[in-house]
Amino acid sequence: MFSERTVTDSGEVFHDGLMMPPHVPVMADEVTLFLADGKKEGLLVDGTAGVGGHLSRLLRALPGMEFLAVDRDPAAVSILRSRFGDETRVTVRHASYSEIPRILDEMRLGPASAALFDLGLSSLQLDDPSRGFSHRCDGPLDMRFDGTEGDTAARLVNGLPEKELADIIYRFGQEGRSRRIAEAIVRNRPVTGSRELADIVGSVVRGRPVKVLSRVFQALRIAVNDEMEQLDTLLGGLHLWTGPGARIAFITFHSLEDRRIKLLFRDDPSYRENSPRWLVPGEEEMERNSRARSARLRMGIRT
Ligand SMILES: C[S@@+](CC[C@H](N)C(=O)[O-])C[C@H]1O[C@@H](n2cnc3c(N)ncnc32)[C@H](O)[C@@H]1O
Structure with a gap:
């Protein structure tokens, strides 16, 4: 099905021997600043760990923290395992983020002190014609994470x-x-x-x-991928597995997602909005990384 992939320690991915264009994490500075400004110990859940771009930044910024990295895509999970297999602070699980409560229960972990959800899809998925995500290449119409x-x-x-x-x-x-x-x-x-x-x-x-x-x-x-149902399930149970003061970051790429997060942090008493409530990438990042252009970082804090 998927072609042969290898990953170097720094996260470069080779696809059938050819180096893939790297996935550049969106708003990595802003995400790291926000999450590292909260608790310095406990568990950080990266619910859409992808190829670990944000995760590797957060690992360096938060040396006292444990990490649960979740992704729904088996190809991303195998990249995460080869990249972070030697890192004792990281546990990788193949699952949807809607299953995080079950995973934490099974592992007897939590409540989490921080969480990150970088919604949508990674450059590795978009640029792989065999996945069918992009109208710019030709491949089978699959599109399943x-x-x-x-x-x-x-x-x-x-x-x-x-x-x-x-x-x-x-x-x-x-x-x-x-x-x-x-x-x-x-x-x-x-x-x-x-x-x-x-x-x-x-x-x-x-x-x-x-x-x-x-x-x-x-x-x-x-x-x-039933993305809206998955997101609604996640948002409906987020308060159950995040602890008081937990910092929660969402990177959204379209208004359907963004509106749901906005309403959650604004209207649900389990959260308060961060100040600022949201950020968009700077011009330099948008110039450098076209994926960043429609991104918005929403930040909330568990009460
Ligand atoms: C934008 S990428 C994340 C990139 C990651 N932050 C990084 O820096 O490498 C989004 C990831 O979310 C994953 N994903 C999409 N829906 C998911 C879900 N319901 N549960 C878990 N992962 C999901 C995709 O497979 C993809 O790898």
Whole structure:
């Protein structure tokens, strides 16, 4: 399924012998400053540890802390294991962040003193054509974070009634031309590859379709991975496994996620908003890392 990967100690990833473009952690300085300004001991949970970009920064900044690194993607987990296997302060688990309460129970760990959730997907996932996340490369329409379970994007694209497909594109992609796009997809079934899907979407959109393509691919990815349900489960139980004073950071990449975190920290008495409540990357970071452009760091503190 996935090709051969090796990881160096500094986190460089080789894919079939070729070095992959690195995943650059978004707002790493701001995240580290916020989390390291809280408790210096106890447990920090990185619920979307990815390839460990933030984790390696936090390990250095918080030498007295233990870390639980969770990711839903088996490929990310194997990278985390090769990168942090020798680090006694890090425990790596393959799971969804919605399962963190169960993991902490099983390990008799917690409550956590800090938590980080860097939502969305990593550059390694986006840039790997075999995952089907990007409209810029050609590959099978998979889009599952965990390729061992659930329906692929191809199943949704080829199997859903046109109206349901349009609803997904509208709801999760916030794309106004959802009906026209869904109608074109259904007319061209079966659609098997990401390039084919991009061409179909491009054929019904005038002008530069890049934004529309990003929205359609985002919508399908969110639906394939039940991302909103996963996030709602996480947010609903977060107060149960974080201790008083715990610092909690979320990096969000679209308003559907961001609004949920905003309301949680603003309205739920289990939290208070940090001051500032949120930050966006500086111009220099946005220039250097295109993934950072739509990011927002939301910060809350458990009461
Ligand atoms: C933006 S990347 C994180 C990158 C990481 N902070 C780093 O610096 O390497 C997001 C990660 O979240 C993971 N992910 C997405 N949904 C998840 C879920 N429900 N539970 C756990 N991990 C999830 C993805 O597999 C991906 O590796």
